[in-house]
Ligand SMILES: Nc1ncnc2c1ncn2[C@@H]1O[C@H](COP(=O)(O)OP(=O)(O)O)[C@@H](O)[C@H]1O
């Protein structure tokens with residue numbers, strides 16, 4: 001922890017406040033809908049006992065679905081954002097309220113129910129004047145349970161782009177920043193405790209001044225919801241929305257720098273990488289940050305905005321090889337160079353798409369590509385390896401590693417083993433330096449920004465493809481005894497992506513044009 | 522006022538009330554007496570429509586109750602339920618006001634009525650804003666009675682109204698109850714398993730067993746003319762008491778050689794009770810003797 005928790009909190013207080021309000025809103029909105037539906041359903045069940053069992057069964061089953069899975073189910077049905085989030089929270093709130101309404105009324109002392117009927121009350125009068133007032137503490141306990149559950153589950157809705165305090169938690173996990181995790185976890189825990197405390201207090205008091213308390217609680221609920229909703233409506237006046245993953249939002253070389261350079265003022269929604277493409281495709285957002293070789297850009301008919309001020313550094317892929325290996329087996333270099341400069345962006349995107357949507361294995365894709373280049377592609381099983389090729393944990397890196405293996409095994413006499421899926425750049429690079437692996441596919445931009453120290457960066461021309469490549473090549477050889485072989489051709493850099501139809505309608509081709517457009521709004 | 526004809530209630534084909542018939546004249550108290558499970562409560566609840574009979578008829582003022590609106594039927598019949606059944610979330614005042622409110626009485630009239638009933642039932646010391654849980658058992662029972670009487674119904678059904686009380690409180694409340702003007706003119710059907718209570722309060726007593734009527738008649742008739750072995754067996758443990766309850770001072774006066782300076786209409790039971798509590802042992806013994814002589818001559822006459 002570089003900074004103290006308190007200074008972090010005071011720096012971030014505006015956003016913590018905003019996400020707390022968002023969290024509260026999600027919780028209360030779901031709760032209000034759940035109360036509005038559960039109360040009549042619970043009451044109806046006491047009048048149609050035959051329906052009670054199946055209904056309780058259904059809401060019980062819903063309750064047993066793990067929250068992540070339930071949120072997952074929501075995406076194909078309702079997409080992402082607040083609607084599916086509130087729906088999921090609503091579903092979780094059903095059981096405690098329905099069950100407590102039902103049992104609260106059913107378990108009214110039969111003598112008292114008989115007295116009500118014996119006095120000449122109609123069924124409805126008995127319900128309103130006797131059974132409901134007596135069931136109120138039980139019903140309230142159910143509402144309390146539902147509220148506390150909702151505050152907890154609402155931390156997960158950040159995963160489907162609905163915001164809330166979970167935003168800090170997941171961002172903190174992604175960036176390995178404990179303060180940030182706590183910035184989400186502490187307010188969420190406090191909120192749950194406060195609800196528990198105050199609703200518990202009301203629950204105790206409700207036996208005495210029930211009318212007053214019920215009316216007061218309703219008024220407060222409606223006021224809170226109304227105020228927040230009103231403010232949200234104001235916010236959403238800017239209808240152009242962006243969806244970025246949390247790491248991109250917070251890195252200096254991500255959205256923060258982009259914003260400064262282009263004077264870009266975006267309404268940003270935080271979302272998981274896996275959801276971004278669905279989100280833009282389904283018009284939940286209008287702009288996402290992608291990678292230029294992502295297969296889904298073509299598949300979803302999206303366009304990449306031109307980075308006309310050259311903000312994003314080039315990320316040219318090239319094999320990274322230990323010097324020792326080249327000294328021992330110089331033929332490896334020739335084998336790998338057979339595809340140097342041979343893969344352009346659309347080609348790489350197409351290959352990635354084959355893995356993501358056509359569900360082919362990286363090995364199958366590598367073979368297919370090399371065959372199309374009239375190269376030999378005999379595939380050797382693992383065993384008796386002379387060298388080991390590693391990869392990071394994403395599709396494109398898998399495909400490239402497979403290509404390297406096939407090339408080396410077909411154009412040298414060496415045998416290759418694969419060690420795929422290292423969890424991060426640092427891990428795979430350390431493995432290479434320690435000699436656990438001998439080769440892996442790396443990107444020049446990553447080499448520059450992640451693997452080399454910060455000091456010298458400004459002195460070189462960061463946005464010039466040749467300059468960056470030359471710089472990392474020189475530095476890696478001197479510092480680490482590691483060689484960059486020739487780049488493969490494509491540049492898998494960060495990009496800003498819009499729907500093609502949308503971009504064409506607004507006449508936006510570059511990020512500057514987007515910034516201008518937003519400024520005019 | 523109330524006519525019950527061949528009334529039967531079956532549960533799962535088993536009759537728990539079995540073809541019973543009786544008549545309750547206006548202003549009289551009719552007691553359903555019997556052991557637990559004999560069908561008393563079931564019979565009572567059929568009278569205000571809380572239980573639908575399997576067969577048979579109930580007429581109130583010559584109208585079949587199955588043809589009238591059940592809620593308005595019940596609003597016009599006072600009901601004291603076995604478990605008291607006060608509404609725990611309502612104050613004493615609100616509990617008593619329930620039926621007048623349902624009948625849409627004017628708030629002032631309700632207020633006045635509540636005050637009247639509280640006074641009548643010796644509940645003046647009770648805070649009308651207190652809740653049932655804050656009251657003693659006896660007070661709760663009285664509030665239950667006040668609630669049943671609130672709308673001044675011509676008919677009142679009472680299911681073991683003094684059941685939940687200790688014996689002493691029970692005798693006290695019963696004695697007060699007997700004297701209530703408010704009660705005297707009403708037609709009352711009262712359920713009890715307590716023989717003394719039945720004899721004290723009933724104009725007509727209907728002894729039930731297993732859903733059937735074993736005998737119905739005045740206390741005197743049941744005491745002195747048991748119609749079957751069940752009745753005499755049932756009453757035997759109480760026989761002595763019931764006899765002195767059904768004989769008045771004036772009945773035994775001819776068998777006494779001393780002047781008896783007691784109300785001639787009071788029952789022997791009450792007379793002896795009064796004398797004992799005043800410490801007049803000899804006089805009490807003397808009355809006993811006179812009663813025995815009366816009984817001997819009575820039996821001789823019967824023979
Ligand atoms: N809802 C019911 N279902 C089945 N049996 C019942 C029901 N209510 C009462 N009974 C039976 O009917 C009989 C008479 O009950 P009840 O009228 O309550 O007796 P009492 O009031 O004389 O003690 C009892 O044997 C009781 O178990």
Ligand SMILES: [Mg+2]
Pocket residue numbers: 561562563603
């Ligand atoms: Mg009973």
